[in-house]
Amino acid sequence: MGWQKIEQDMLNVEIISHKMGILGANCYLVMDSLNQVAAVIDPVDKADKIFAQAENLGVTIKMIINTHGHWDHIGANQTLQELCGAPVYMHEAEKQKLQDGTLNGFFERRGNNLFCGYDKIYLKDGDKLTLGSLELQVIHTPGHSPGGLCLLVGNVIFTGDTLFEGSIGRTDFPGGDYDTLIKSIKNKLLPLPDELMILPGHGMDSNLGREKAHNPYLRNL
Numbered sequence: 001m002g003w004q005k006i007e008q009d010m011l012n013v014e015i016i017s018h019k020m021g022i023l024g025a026n027c028y029l030v031m032d033s034l035n036q037v038a039a040v041i042d043p044v045d046k047a048d049k050i051f052a053q054a055e056n057l058g059v060t061i062k063m064i065i066n067t068h069g070h071w072d073h074i075g076a077n078q079t080l081q082e083l084c085g086a087p088v089y090m091h092e093a094e095k096q097k098l099q100d101g102t103l104n105g106f107f108e109r110r111g112n113n114l115f116c117g118y119d120k121i122y123l124k125d126g127d128k129l130t131l132g133s134l135e136l137q138v139i140h141t142p143g144h145s146p147g148g149l150c151l152l153v154g155n156v157i158f159t160g161d162t163l164f165e166g167s168i169g170r171t172d173f174p175g176g177d178y179d180t181l182i183k184s185i186k187n188k189l190l191p192l193p194d195e196l197m198i199l200p201g202h203g204m205d206s207n208l209g210r211e212k213a214h215n216p217y218l219r220n221l
Contacts, residue, residue, distance in 0.1 A: 036060060043077060
């Protein structure tokens, strides 16, 4: 399966996704078509394919953003940066995962560590990133990982491995904590509008109202 268009109603904005890697993580390309700039969210692998798709669409990649530092979300960081020159953005609590393959899981999965040489910008809760006419609001949602974050862009939120359709992120990895994750979802995500589209790190898209009503982890929050 190739790139899939995400149907949403923001003017001059296009979002496409591609399931990549052995775990089928979602890589997103968010584009301001008016200004012809783009952000890549969670470049899983196949940096050449991501870069080629941006070129085919006539947009310049200005940002590489990681929702967290696990290996299945950062695998193409370095090669993609070499291709496009954009900095890598990640929550400051995840910085060690960019530098240590034993922490991000890459070492045990692939046998080496490629995550040392980035031009890096570390984020914190409440930061706002500008991409052309778009504003990306950083929402820190620890629990799956200490520096897990979500990105609010208009009527869409990229939830990484914090919140999925019908489920939530795992908390059995080092640094994960179930109570912290539930608190993050309850305090940071549930107050947002029900019609907000959820674009997760794995699986299918949803919306917040649907998850409030049907996600078994959220029903009693």
